[in-house]
Amino acid sequence: MDMSNAKKLNNAIVTIAIVIILITFGARASNNMIGTTMPLLAKEYFNYNNTEIGLLATVFMGFMFIMSNFINTKIKSKTRRKLFILSSIVYTITFLFFYISNSIMIWPVAALSGFSIGALMPNLITSAGLFDDRKLRERMLAIYSLSLSTSLLIGPAIESIILRYYTIQQSFLFFAIIASVVPLLSPFLKFPETEHELGSDSSLKNIVRNNGFKVALLNNLTYQVPFAFIITFDGIYAKTVFHASNSIAILLYSLFFITSFLGRLFLAAKPVTNIKFLIDLSVLLTIIGLLVAWISPNIYVFIIALLILGIPHGFTYTLSIVTLSRTFDVKLRNAANSYFFSTMSLIGAILPSILGILVDVTSLRWGFIAILPIIIAVFYFTEMYARQVKELKMYI
Secondary structure, three states, rough: OOOHHHHHHHHHHHHHHHHHHHHHHHHHHHHHHHHHHHHHHHHHHHHHHHHHHHHHHHHHHHHHHHHHHHOOOOOOOHHHHHHHHHHHHHHHHHHHHHHHOOOHHHHHHHHHHHEEEEEHEEEEEHHOOOOHHHHHHHHHHHHHHHHHHHHHHHHHHHEEEEEEHHHHHHHHHHHHHEEEEEHHHHOOOOOHOOOOOOOOOOOOOHOOOOHHHHHHHOOOOOHHHHHHHHHHHHHHHHHHHHHOOOHHHHHHHHHHHHHHHHHHHHHHHHOOOOOOHHHHHHHHHHHHHHHHHHHHHHHHHHHHHHHHHHHHHHHHHHHHHHHHHHOOOOOHHHHHHHHHHHHHHHHHHHHHHHHHHHHOOOOOHHHHHHHHHHHHHHHHHHHHOOOHHHHHHOOO
């Protein structure tokens, strides 16, 4: 390859990376804002109890599952591209609806928001993993994952500042601006060639049969349980137990995402080699972080717990999507990514309701301990399947 072609290729790669980073930032920062602020909106404005808050989060995640599992996996690349653009527009508009919502309207708004975001996230994963070169592909996936952490780090910090001067309802208007980045750049996102998807068995049965999919799913689940608890209830926990303001309660999420960001920055700078080792380390840190959160006598110790818990958050998702990219070829990656994301959405839809009931029955503090047996049980099965996937220890 001559210098001119090499330069063009590098410029193309940089352009693709920038588009993925900006769209991912806009989608995830705004999506996380809904996940963390909608419970506060429901609690303070509509007087919802913890069970009702959990059910509201279930509606949001449930419609995300419907889109990603039943629609995104069944349509071809060109149609998915059109759906992506349309959904990005609808998604941005839902922030205006959150602003004017009431105790009844918030339910369909949550459903519409979840439905539209369900068409965005799986395609972002697929776009980041389109490169044939494995090292470049995994680095791009790590960069995509890093942009997720960047959005999760900066988003709550921005909202914390906003909430010093504006109401919770008004904060949705500001995040409509951030969400608008997605429809503006969506026409430039790279999608797979249609012919790559023809003649391949992308059925759920065929995807689930792959042990790499099982490892990716179970590995992410080891952290999805505590993450669902943290996202749904940590703001309320900080306000209730440590008497934090709305601004401080939201700012705590940024502290949590600092170490998540650093973990993903590490994986972007140094592509992962031994995935299994990092899976084991992530579970250990999750258990330690939950124990520290449980014993926290004050908000400062609780911050330490969040910093510990941020590390496995940074590792786990990246390890799962890299596992999928190693164990599926390009013909099946969209289906694998969509089923992975949709399954996580389904579990995420169920978890808040279960955790809400758990908190009402016990307490917010004991919730950190009650979820430990689930994490340990899931980790056992993760290890069982991981031993059968040679790609997890592939050195590059």
